[in-house]
Amino acid sequence: MFTLPKITTIAALCLFLCACASMGEGSKQDKQQKILSMKNDVLSQLYKQKPYSRKVVEGAKGYGVFSNANINLFVVSAGTGFGVVKNMATQKHTYMNMAEGGIGLGMGAKDYRIVMVFHTQQAMDHFVHNGWTFGGNADAAAVASEKGASIEGEAYFGDVTVYTFTETGLALQATVKGTKFWVDTELN
Template sequence: MNKIKWLVMFFGVSVLLGGCATNRGATIAEQRQAILQMKGEVLSELYSLNPSTRAQISSAPGYAVFNNANVNLILASFGGGYGVVTDNRNGKNTYMKMAEVGLGLGAGVKDFRVVFVFHNADTMQRFIEQGWAFGAQADAAAKAGEKGAAVAGEVTVDNITIYQLTESGLALQATVKGTKYWRDDSLN
């Protein structure tokens, strides 16, 4: 019976991540447009929460915006999402995907957005080409739409300033996780 519960939970998590981590739209153009719309909404929210980020992003060589769904099950954390890197020097967009897995204590589901501000072009290019990120995370979120509260933050690592905004979810976690970002070949 215990195996059946784990199988049902795994299936449920897979369906949830699959639904949250895919962009909307049937055609390539619709998928790109959905990602650009998400980027615009996230940037508007970030600018309203922290107005100084507008100047920081516009003066940087580039930035990235990602939509991520994360599920924590006792000792494991799984996530997936999509996003776009924008090169401010030439306006080029590189569409990307992401996946993450982690170990640590946690429980819950969290839908969040991440903005990366690249402080030099080499760091941005390395992110596009290699895309790995590894780190520890500790946060708490209890938010649904406009209701609730979320702890989000800003951190600067390797010439990248990272902002995280929680969209919705209920989660408490302390994990060490690895995240892989890679080009979405079907959209580039």
């Protein structure tokens, strides 16, 4: 059975391993360019998988694209990532970070992408300034080098449409987790 010290140790290991999702070394401009390249690659992949999504994104007030690495060990899940929100009216980019933690059953690690489409200015502003989400997650993924399969989603939360897909990883998990998004003061 899992005791509090074991769960704490597992959680610390998850957070340590998820630190691999950080931006690493480089100048501010290098990091910004890396994020913008990731954004463009993810949107191209989304448009290829779900052609109708291009109209959804282009017709929105703004959108966010995030890259996240997640690890789930038995009852603890943790992840970190980074991304950018683009305001379609101003064409301004807001660079952001993210971290998540949760509890539930599962095992595995995955590198996944999130695209959030904001249908109102209020929804986008709220996300940039508050950035917190909470929810459940159940998925199965086994993907490597464009081979394999994953169960992925498209969800609607009021004025926000969220697309998720796994880049690589092997995971089977059902968790309740919280995710915090915040503005990256170094890159803005």
